[in-house]
Amino acid sequence: MYLRFVFADEDFTATLEDNPSARDLFSMLPLDLKISDYSTNEKIAYLPRKLTEEGSGRFESEAVGDLCYYAPWGNLALFHGPYRWSRGLIRLGRLDQGAKPLLVRGEHLLRVEIVSQPHLR
Incomplete structure (x- = not known):
């Protein structure tokens, strides 16, 4: 299962894990959300x-x-810096091209949708 994320001229994909939470997210797509910075990572x-x-x-x-x-x-967390597991955190997948797109600062509209395969740059 693959997702596409689009915000602030960034366009990247993620590969989902095979777990109940990831499948539940997949069933909700497409989604239009707001993405914002939290902490430093x-x-x-x-x-x-x-x-x-x-x-x-x-x-x-x-x-x-x-x-x-x-x-x-009840939020997605996309990590662009090191972190440690904490209670309540469930891994859904991994970004396919790395975390560089997440370095764009600020709050933006975010589109999350299904794609048939990741696009690699």
Whole structure:
């Protein structure tokens, strides 16, 4: 399952994990959201409803470029800097081209849609 993200002249894809939360997100697409900076290492976008937390739990090998869901707040978290797992964080997938598009600062309209395969630059 692949997603396409478009905001502020940035256009990139992510490959989803095979877990219940990722499948739930996939079932909601397409979505028009707002993406904004949070802390110094991530961008966040609030979903119109919470995703299932079925099968969630601790994960390791956290990495720049991870696409996650933060269940307590109901938002996507796209990491452009190092982070550590915290309770309520569910990894949904990975950005295919790395985290560089996330370095654009500010709040922007974000389009999230399904694509048949990632486009690599």
